[in-house]
Amino acid sequence: MAKVLVVGGGGREHAIAKAMLASPQVTTVYCAPGNPGMQLDLIQTVAIEALDFVALVAFAHEKAIDLTFIGPEVPLAAGIVDAFQAAGLTVFGPQQAAARLESSKVFAKQFMQRHQIPTADYQLFHDLATALTASRQGSLPQVIKVDGLAAGKGVTVAATYDQAAAALTQAFATTDTVLIEAYVAGFEFSQMVLVGGEHYVMLPTAQDHKRLRDNDQGPNTGGMGAYSPVPQVTPAITQATIDQIVVPTLAGLKAEHLSFEGVIYVGGVITPTGPQVIEYNLRLGDPETQILLPQLQSDFYQVILALIHHQQPAVHWQTTATYLGVVLAAPGYPGPTKKGVAVPTLAGADYASVTGTPQQLVSAGGRVMMVTAHAANLKAAQTAAYAQLDQLNVGPLIYRTDIGQQGLAEK
Ligand code: GLY
DSSP: OEEEEEEEOSHHHHHHHHHHHTSTTEEEEEEEEOOGGGGGGTOEEOOOOTTOHHHHHHHHHHTTOSEEEEOSHHHHHTTHHHHHHHTTOOEESOOHHHHHHHHOHHHHHHHHHHTTOOBOOEEEESSHHHHHHHHHHSOSSEEEEESSOOTTOSEEEESSHHHHHHHHHHHHTTOSOEEEEEOOOSEEEEEEEEEETTEEEEOOOBEEOOEEEGGGEEEEOSOSEEEESOTTSOHHHHHHHIIIIIHHHHHHHHHTTOOOEEEEEEEEEEETTEEEEEEEESSOOTTHHHHHGGGBOSOHHHHHHHHHTTOOOOOOBOOSOEEEEEEEEOTTTTSSOOSSOEEOOOTTOEEOSEEEETTEEEEOSSEEEEEEEEESSHHHHHHHHHHHHHTSOOTTOBOOSOTTHHHHTOO
16 A cells, blocks of 8 residues: 655645545555645645755655655756655656756747747847847737746736836846747647656646636736636647647657656647647646546556556546636735635635644635536536535635636637
């Protein structure tokens, strides 16, 4: 019987831990640092931070952990997988060198150019004055990207030159490497792929809702809700994503001698010439994971172990329902948030930035929980998720009331 360690503490890690615990082979799932909401699902939380590699490795040895799954991007970019592998431990996630596909937007863009993977044109700048001049000469809208991890908040889509100038000024206050990218209009989707060398498993398609407010208004967030599958992402688009993005990405990693056992998350956009990559992430999406992993009908532990050993697992996903989830956040998110706000307890919810006890959870950060539902179609799933929310005493917690709208707009 197996023991699993999940590193991270958000809703994504809650969903990963639940999927691992559902395996008949897994007796115990630890989550470091986790959060007290996870304890409602018998996940054992461990008070070790995700960047404390020495303590995590020692814990994995002490508890004879069979598999460690790394949730968030920050420890991946800092080399947690290299540390676990050097200690002889079995771990799922990219090594630091490959994690640059997410941690450096410049590296990702140059990688896509080297391997003819479709993505928007861009220019790279190392000083504000040159960037401002190029911005004024460029067309609108334009996308300003900071080169580095920014928790989903390092990208600005500027509709005016003044907005672009403000974003560039803010970006150069904290970094010396900024990209200006052509804006690609189109339907955005998330395609996650579990990878083990040349073997891969496509997850169902999903769509995140990055803006804070209804009708995609307000500032960017880590994600306010998601649904899956996405009607606009047809089987033909998924096949094009495999042929033009996934397979060339795996071939590119191999050509560059970047050994890979982990997640490739394609942030994609559908254009008239086919899907393009907006960005790569090298971990599962949050909040998409919370509505993707419940669709898995196979043994998640076995699937991940097979990929680590570069074997092709047999994987089955449900195909008859739509899954939808709504994120609740503390007042102030994505800016400074109010701490100590009561967070309701709900069986089946995925918890994130909460503290307190499982019976009396309170906010400790931005996104605090996600309420999910599934039903025969998208409209019914939306209705079911919001019906659950209506039963909760959410107090001042904030959430969007239109998760799923773009999917419902499909004729
Ligand atoms: N849902 C967006 C992300 O995980 O980056």
